[in-house]
Amino acid sequence: MNLLLLDPSEVATDGSVSLTQAHAEHVRKVLKLGTGQTVRVGMVDGAMGVGTITTIADRHVELACAFDPAPPARPRVDLLLALPRPKVMRRLWAPLATLGVGQVILTNAEKVERDYFDSHVLQPEGYRPLLIEGLQQARDTHMPIVSIHKRFKVLVEDHLDALCPSVRRLxxxxxxxxxxxxxxxxxxxxxxxxxxxxxEGGWNDFELSLLETHGFARVGIGPRILTTTTACVALLTLVHEALRRG
Amino acid sequence: MNLLLLDPSEVATDGSVSLTQAHAEHVRKVLKLGTGQTVRVGMVDGAMGVGTITTIADRHVELACAFDPAPPARPRVDLLLALPRPKVMRRLWAPLATLGVGQVILTNAEKVERDYFDSHVLQPEGYRPLLIEGLQQARDTHMPIVSIHKRFKVLVEDHLDALCPSVRRLxxxxxxxxxxxxxxxxxxxxxxxxxxxxxEGGWNDFELSLLETHGFARVGIGPRILTTTTACVALLTLVHEALRRG
Known part of the structure; x- marks a missing residue:
């Protein structure tokens, strides 16, 4: 945890914060900080800053926070992902937030089992803590916007332009x-x-063709066949690296 | 599993193979193949090829294999990794083999706990099945060579040149x-x-300086702080991508 990510509702107008139990425990037992010492903080979808410890008593930790004038830049990559198995998806949320994505757009595809959509990992109470974990690791505040689409064709033809206006598509x-x-x-x-x-088995011909018709350019990362998790990390890394130049 | 990776001892001189129970089950239940159909095969550290199913009876599957004249190219990247927590290391073996590494050189560092070295995941019987899983995913036969070094300074000063002669170091x-x-x-x-x-906490100044003295050039992947697992996947991806040009 390289940042304590706070909900804006936790932060009083004067910048004082009474930490949740998990954050308080991290400050006391992992960081082992005392009164007067500082810790990096951020507000969900807001600015980062520094929190100075004003009180440590029992399990209770209070901070006085000073935030930067502006939030960090929003990650410039959005991910359209054919929904993987729930076990894989559960492990993917945190790395996605760590690497940085503006949106996670989950979709059906021929090789996606319909019952994957019933999983708890697609409920906000299932994935939000994992996204927070990833943001706290990366030191970012931008919560990825998640949307779930059971109809691939409808998504690509009718919704994608509004969801992601004027972007490069790969x-x-x-x-x-x-x-x-x-x-x-x-x-x-x-x-x-x-x-x-x-x-895992790839897009089928119809899906690939529909994506290409809607402006997606094909890219590849070599001959090795990666799992969904490794492929997502690898591809997001390459896109971010390409954007570091621009 | 995109390849059945066979031990050379499993393959008779005429190319016939009686599959292990795990491989036989994969052929019957996942691939759902029958007599006369083919499956991709490879021999550990050897060639890839095609196996034609000659017998399926009960739980028993036999193949007649024909191998390519030459093995695939060995991955051109070696990894020197400060040993992570056993739980992290266990999950890292398969992705490392999937992405492709010639060697995995595990080392101590100031921020590595000594008892990490006692873990079962550093025993060949612990990691070899995970490396095979990764190779079968990637469709490769080259088993990464693993070595474990409890003394960082001795490794860098006395052993690294022999372990990895004439390589670019990052x-x-x-x-x-x-x-x-x-x-x-x-x-x-x-x-x-x-x-x-x-x-996770980074190299200390001494370690970084020793690596630089021994020819390692610093590289970075941006301001976000990644977990060891995500960082390894991201960095190996970038090195492989750079080597695709050369």
Whole structure:
């Protein structure tokens, strides 16, 4: 935990905060801080700053926080992901938030089992703590916006333009020789990127064709076949790295 | 499982193989193949090829295998990793093999707890099945060579040149602005890369300085702080991507 991510409702107008039990325990037992010492803090979807410990008593920790004038920049990558198995999805939330995504758009595809959509890991109370964990690791405050779409064709044809206006679109496809850096060679500092990643068995021909019709350019990361988790981390890394130039 | 990885001892001189129970079950229940159909096979540290099913009876599956004349190319990246917690290390073996590493060189560092070295995940019987799982996912046959070093200084000063002769050396360090692609801009097709990745809290000044004295160039992947697992996947991805050009 490299940042205590606070809900704005926790922060009084004078910047004082009474920490939740989990945060208080982290300050006392992991960081082992005392009165007068400081800890990095941030508000969900808001600014980061520094909290000075004013009270430590029993299990109770209070901070006086001073926040930066502006929040950090929002991650410039959005992810369109064919919903993986619940066990895989559960482990993916934190790394996604750590790497940085503006949106996580989950969709059906031919090779996605319908009952994956019934999983607890798709409920906000299931995934939000995992996203917070990832943000606290990365030292970011931007909560990824999550949306879930059971109809791939309707999503791509009717909703994607409104969800992600004017972005560069890439679709990861095992057969492609085009590198992410090449596809994004002319990226500008204001560009956002929407990256589509398929299910373990890949997009089918219809899905790939529909994505291409809607402006997604194919990219590949070499001949090795990665699991969904590893592929997501690898692809997001390459997109972020390409955007570091722009 | 995108490849059945066989031990050379399983393969008779005429190419016939009687599959282990796990492989037989995969062929019957997941791939649902029948007599005359084919499956991709490979021999540990050897060639890949195709196995034609000659017998399926009860739980017993036999193949007639034909192997390529040459094994696939060995991954051109080696990893020097400050040993993470056993739970993290256990989950890292398979992704490392999937992404492709020639060697995994595990080392001590100031921020590594000594008792991590006693873990079962550092015993070959603990990690070898996980490496095989990763290779079967990636469709590769090259078993990473694992070595474990409890003394960082001795490793870097006395053993590393022999373990990894004439390679490009990089050390990941959060503060560095140098991108992996920049550090490897002049890479040639025969170059190998040794990538050093620190513990969760980072290398200390002595460790970083010792690595630099021994030819490691600092690289960074941006301001976000990643977990060891995500950092390893991200960094290996960037090195492999840089080597795709060379």
């Amino acid at each position: 679709v990861a496809h095992p057969g492609s020789d085009t590198r992410v850096a090449t596809a994004l060679a002319d990226v500008t500092p204001s560009d956002r990127v929407l990256l589509a990643t398929g299910p | 050390v990941a360090h959060p503060g560095s602005d140098t991108r992996v692609a920049t550090a490897l801009a002049d890479v040639t097709p025969s170059d190998r890369v040794l990538l050093a990745t620190g513990p």
